[in-house]
């Protein structure tokens with residue numbers, strides 16, 4: 001029997017990126033906010049300090065900062081004819097847990113989606129005709145436009161202190177930036193990071209081939225910075241322990257460095273850790289949430305009543321919470337009825353490696369999570385798709401994030417996988433290899449979706465989330481095209497051997513790709529194809545808002561968090577300017 005607690009104005013389910021920003025802002029506007037986080041409290045001092053943090057075995061190999069998949073796994077399969085099995089090791093993607101969420105151990109690569117990404121269906125139909133889009137795909141418009149979001153992108157980047165070079169300020173193309181990006185109102189808050197040697201090799205070759213290079217937009221900061229909230233951050237020292245690790249130097253933007261301390265200082269805000277939210281409670285009409293039920297770390301069950309519930313639990317967890325709570329009709333791919341779980345998408349990652357002679361020294365250990373040189377000439381909107389049989393695209397760059405001893409050992413094809421010859425090859429190539437990233441879009445399709453697993457349960461007896469996914473043929477064609485172009489850049493880089501690998505089917509859960517899982521609580525203007533309206537408000541239960549990459553109707557070529565940040569502020573504006581003044585459906 002759950003203990004009923006005193007009612008509050010707002011509950012956030014999860015205190016990661018979205019939960020921290022929204023919690024801080026709503027508490028500052030005078031509301032009583034409770035942040036419920038399943039993981040533990042942690043902060044730069046003492047939790048993220050060395051030598052504890054620079055432990056590759058614990059954090060990169062054994063995934064020490066990630067969701068506990070003994071308690072709560074996800075089941076996966078490639079298609080509806082298979083039986084899904086639980087992922088008991090995180091490999092393909094790495095959901096986080098604990099205060100700060102995955103944005104503690106993210107890389108900091110901070111992109112904006114392109115203008116056309118937000119109007120994907122209408123853009124492609126208008127430009128190429130309805131028949132151009134593969135009938136398997138279910139791409140759709142977002143219900144917001146890039147213009148709606150621009151000031152919110154800007155606000156998020158200034159919160160982070162993102163380091164970069166603008167490519168388009170108010171419609172004027174800027175030398176040195178990404179000419180294919182949407183317009184921005186001003187320059188990045190801090191200048192780009194210094195260009196590493198591997199990136200310079202890529203940049204030179206790419207420019208010689210006529211491509212337009214620009215520096216990776218990075219929330220590993222290039223210089224000390226005080227954000228508009230008054231919080232100070234440091235410059236990155238290229239420690240090489242960024243992705244999968246927390247930053248000990250206050251140099252990576254995370255809730256801990258850029259916003260959370262202000263929420264914690266506010267008496268209107270209460271953070272409760274070790275609190276696993278099981279479901280959102282509804283009243284008898286099923287049209288109003290009354291709060292949430294959670295279990296604390298001692299196993300006690302509580303009911304926390306609230307006027308407003310914000311679901312900020314990370315993309316896949318947002319979908320599961322809605323399914324467990326009976327909010328919105330679950331999607332059925334056979335009938336295409338229902339919406340929750342619809343349009344699950346991922347990221348289509350391909351790669352290339354350039355092996356040099358021993359006179360070219362790369363020093364891969366001197367790296368950050370988000371530093372490199374790239375091109376966007378193959379982004380979804382950047383080139384004419386007319387002659388090709390696919391939509392979407394990829395950015396290409398050299399962004400080497402580490403040279404850590406256990407997992408970084410590039411070897412050319414033909415090298416044995418173990419033994420003396422393998423060791424000799426690792427020693428030979430460790431310091432003389434450049435990796436190229438091909439970071440591709442992922443189109444939503446009819447048969448890729450999320451639902452509740454019929455067999456497997458979590459530690460609290462609730463069904464696990466089931467993921468049904470494989471790469472649509474459209475995306476495999478895109479990956480092949482961009483990988484071939486990348487190979488040519490690799491060959492122009494002057495190495496000895498170039499190995500390029502385009503993404504193939506089937507999706508493999510045992511190989512790391514990205515944690516950029518999207519969709520499942522899609523936003524839009526049509527309740528028959530979306531879960532939340534353009535303000536991220538549930539169509540079915542208007543005092544529930546869902547915020548995160550689960551709102552994306554399909555995934556673009558870029559890392560998602562810049563766009564998640566813009567959606568967070570867009571939703572905040574809607575809450576403050578519309579919903580709180582007159583609670584009820586906003587559309």
Ligand SMILES: Cc1cc2nc3c(=O)[nH]c(=O)nc-3n(C[C@H](O)[C@H](O)[C@H](O)COP(=O)(O)OP(=O)(O)OC[C@H]3O[C@@H](n4cnc5c(N)ncnc54)[C@H](O)[C@@H]3O)c2cc1C
Nearest residue numbers: 014016017018038097101102103107108109277559560561
């Ligand atoms: C290794 C890695 C590298 C990445 N690199 C990049 C990058 O370079 N660029 C980029 O754009 N993106 C990157 N990402 C993605 C980025 O981290 C996410 O987009 C971002 O953290 C999403 O914010 P969020 O608030 O939706 O989720 P999170 O920040 O993960 O926060 C969700 C929180 O909710 C909590 N929670 C979940 N379920 C419950 C529950 N039932 N009860 C209570 N609490 C719950 C979780 O514990 C977590 O703290 C990376 C991710 C990973 C893992």
Ligand code: SF4
Nearest residue numbers: 220236239242247368
């Ligand atoms: S690479 Fe830079 S930002 Fe990343 S953890 Fe190290 S010091 Fe921090």
